[in-house]
Amino acid sequence: MTTNVALMPAVDTPPESNRSRVDASLGMALFIGSWAMAFATMFLAFLVLRQRQEVWPPQGVALPSFAMAALATVVLLASSVTMHRAVVLGARGERGFARWWSATLALALGFAAIQSWLWVDLWGNGRLPHSGVYESTFYGLTWFHALHVAVGLIALIVGLIGIARTRYGAQHMNVPRNIGVFWHFVDVVWVVLFVTFFVF
Amino acid sequence: MSHDGIHPEPTSFLRKHVFSVDHKVIAKQFMWFGLVWLLIGGLMAMMIRWQLANPGEPFPVLGKLLWPHTEGVISPDVYNMLFSMHGTIMIFLGLTPLLIGAWGNYCIPLMIGARDMIFPTLNMLSFWTVVAGGAVGFYSLFVPLGALEAGWTGYPPLSSTVGTQGSGETLWAVAVFLIGASSIMGGINYITTIVRLRAPGMTWGRMPLTVWGLFFTAVLNVLFLPVIGSAMLLLILDRVFGTQFYVAATFSSGGGGDPILYQHLFWIFGHPEVYILILPAWGIVGDLLSFYARKPAFGYRVTVGAMFAVTVLSALVYGHHMFTTGLSAMLGESFMLLTMIISVPGEILFFNWLHTIWKGSLRMTTAMCFSLGVIFVFGLGGLTGLYLATISTDIFLHDTYFVVGHFHLTMAASALFGAFAGLYHWMPKMFGRFLDERLGLLHFWTTIVPLTIVFCTMFVSGYAGMPRRYADPTSAPYVAELQGLNTITSIAAFILGAAQLLFAYNFIKSRWWGKKCTEDNPWQVGTLEWTIPSPAPHYNFKEIPTVVTGPHEFSHPALGPDRDWISQTEPLPGTSPEPSSPAAPGAPVTA
Numbered sequence: 174m175t176t177n178v179a180l181m182p183a184v185d186t187p188p189e190s191n192r193s194r195v196d197a198s199l200g201m202a203l204f205i206g207s208w209a210m211a212f213a214t215m216f217l218a219f220l221v222l223r224q225r226q227e228v229w230p231p232q233g234v235a236l237p238s239f240a241m242a243a244l245a246t247v248v249l250l251a252s253s254v255t256m257h258r259a260v261v262l263g264a265r266g267e268r269g270f271a272r273w274w275s276a277t278l279a280l281a282l283g284f285a286a287i288q289s290w291l292w293v294d295l296w297g298n299g300r301l302p303h304s305g306v307y308e309s310t311f312y313g314l315t316w317f318h319a320l321h322v323a324v325g326l327i328a329l330i331v332g333l334i335g336i337a338r339t340r341y342g343a344q345h346m347n348v349p350r351n352i353g354v355f356w357h358f359v360d361v362v363w364v365v366l367f368v369t370f371f372v373f
Numbered sequence: 374m375s376h377d378g379i380h381p382e383p384t385s386f387l388r389k390h391v392f393s394v395d396h397k398v399i400a401k402q403f404m405w406f407g408l409v410w411l412l413i414g415g416l417m418a419m420m421i422r423w424q425l426a427n428p429g430e431p432f433p434v435l436g437k438l439l440w441p442h443t444e445g446v447i448s449p450d451v452y453n454m455l456f457s458m459h460g461t462i463m464i465f466l467g468l469t470p471l472l473i474g475a476w477g478n479y480c481i482p483l484m485i486g487a488r489d490m491i492f493p494t495l496n497m498l499s500f501w502t503v504v505a506g507g508a509v510g511f512y513s514l515f516v517p518l519g520a521l522e523a524g525w526t527g528y529p530p531l532s533s534t535v536g537t538q539g540s541g542e543t544l545w546a547v548a549v550f551l552i553g554a555s556s557i558m559g560g561i562n563y564i565t566t567i568v569r570l571r572a573p574g575m576t577w578g579r580m581p582l583t584v585w586g587l588f589f590t591a592v593l594n595v596l597f598l599p600v601i602g603s604a605m606l607l608l609i610l611d612r613v614f615g616t617q618f619y620v621a622a623t624f625s626s627g628g629g630g631d632p633i634l635y636q637h638l639f640w641i642f643g644h645p646e647v648y649i650l651i652l653p654a655w656g657i658v659g660d661l662l663s664f665y666a667r668k669p670a671f672g673y674r675v676t677v678g679a680m681f682a683v684t685v686l687s688a689l690v691y692g693h694h695m696f697t698t699g700l701s702a703m704l705g706e707s708f709m710l711l712t713m714i715i716s717v718p719g720e721i722l723f724f725n726w727l728h729t730i731w732k733g734s735l736r737m738t739t740a741m742c743f744s745l746g747v748i749f750v751f752g753l754g755g756l757t758g759l760y761l762a763t764i765s766t767d768i769f770l771h772d773t774y775f776v777v778g779h780f781h782l783t784m785a786a787s788a789l790f791g792a793f794a795g796l797y798h799w800m801p802k803m804f805g806r807f808l809d810e811r812l813g814l815l816h817f818w819t820t821i822v823p824l825t826i827v828f829c830t831m832f833v834s835g836y837a838g839m840p841r842r843y844a845d846p847t848s849a850p851y852v853a854e855l856q857g858l859n860t861i862t863s864i865a866a867f868i869l870g871a872a873q874l875l876f877a878y879n880f881i882k883s884r885w886w887g888k889k890c891t892e893d894n895p896w897q898v899g900t901l902e903w904t905i906p907s908p909a910p911h912y913n914f915k916e917i918p919t920v921v922t923g924p925h926e927f928s929h930p931a932l933g934p935d936r937d938w939i940s941q942t943e944p945l946p947g948t949s950p951e952p953s954s955p956a957a958p959g960a961p962v963t964a
Contacts, residue, residue: 192569195569196491196565196569199564199565199568199569200491200492200495200561200562200565203560203561203564203565203595204557204561206595206596207557207560207561207595207596207598207599208599210596210597210599210600211599211600211602211603212603213600214599214600214602214603214604214638214641215603215606215607217637217638218603218607218618218634218638221631221634221637222618222629222630222631222634225622225629225631226629301615302610302614302615302616303614303615303616303617305617305629306617306629306630308616309610309616309617309618309630310618312610312614312616313606313607313610313616313618316610317603317606
């Protein structure tokens, strides 16, 4: 294991034990399970309402751009890859930690921009939340997901500050690792949303 | 993240008493919070009963202050708000903080031999989130056009903007969302703490039943509170942004949503919620019956298994709340069957409790009386549940006072009695002072007798056709004939309400001026919280204890004639002490 001394924490906090790593991961896993139930509820509502509609998606009106949604999916999946890379390098105490983490943050911001474009585009075409079931579910689900993206963005920024101040590193990975877990979860939810909303 | 939940003792007042991360302080905060809300919700119950006994008469004393424009008379819309908010307050702000917040926080670390919860800051956040939820709920009582009027279940279209204008209903949804978030944080903390922080030797099979009950509750909280959270978000979207999730497809509304969807989402959460409230009470009762009967808990493993079975089944039966919605016959019958199956583990629990006290040397303390009370009221509630689980009878009993009597006995009275039993039992450990036992027994009898009358007369009036949520029961001729029964119910309810003031007096008096508890173990029981001084010191355990015995080893023949109990840290005489655990104190132990 190559440990970069320059990236070791300057502060005198003791290294995290394997035990505290399991504690934190278990807590995070339970949080993710709970969030998954919240999203499952949203998807249940969406799928029930959708199968009631005779025509889906609605015909003869502007729809959210499939191409842009697909691009958003690619960007988000890429951010999951960079996040994974960052956490692996961070645990090894290597320099790439901060770089890959920043790349994740950049991709996350890119996703937020595309998502905003999707909303503005649809809104500009006169399709508002109260226009119909399609719009209700589209805005409802994407807003709820975007809320989690926003939380993820804040966590990514907080994580980056911590990395810059060498608060996180090879011996202090609990927080970055769990931010990573949360970010992967946000990605998975988007993929489900993309598949159920745009593909089928 | 704390290291094994250890943190230094705070010195400032704010850190010590307000923004504390100590599980014992948070437990007390939850307890006071829950008790105050029980008082508010109870007052609303009194107003409801007043209206049902004397429709159109001004409510004494408070009425003129609260509703000057009607000279103290409870108008139909105020009546709607009263029963809606009574339910919400009692469930989410009264019983949940008291049973799960207070006893969960207090008992789990102390009973498993830990110094604190595993995530103390999350624990504090959980309390302050429920305070925020309570504040929003309280504020919603005073907004223009008033609070929630759609019943505690908040069904659309009653709860949509078509049914209720104004912000009261929206604020209710926000409050429920916040309270749900608080319960999720608590649940995650409880599960992780129980899995990770058990003292050496505290195997799963040596955990007190109280901890088991709280553990299952925490699992249900983590899984099903997010469902109501999402359902509330969709309701808020419908009300604020005009989305159509719950707006039925009609020509005039132009919607394509479905109000029945809300009922599904609500009850997917709502039925587990019943068990979220009752499981901690079952756990407490399972322990206390054994403690005060001086006998081991009969069938400990089977009791735990039965509680586990109920936890699983609770997620599979919600459709029995919706038999009258036009549910498909096959689904309805499946839900009916699954609901009936719950009575099997339910019976097992009952038999185990009865066997626990069978031929025991009962010590009839107030805590014991309330534990026996749980058996009694839950028995009544459980038996009447069979009529509601059966489609053919439920169709007729749906939305009558039969249902009101049933769920008050099961989830309200049983949960409340469990909480009271816990209060009388753990008070010395919490505050170092006993609750007055004489007043306590008086409180018990003046509670259980009127309570039984209140809810059993409801069975009769409900069976005779008295519907729920009627502001004026004399307005329909066939219901007006039941006015005698309603009056009996109300008189009993007022006695019940007055008896709780007795408790409030006892609690306040005993908290500050009650008999001091100088011993570590006044009840002579074996669980870990009684091995440390009363009240429990800041760090709970000087050294993390090593557990070698089960929680209920009472009257074991090996103990001899002088002593009938043994602490969980002592080996039974004559048995070879267990090989000392190689793990360091505080290290995890796997069963």
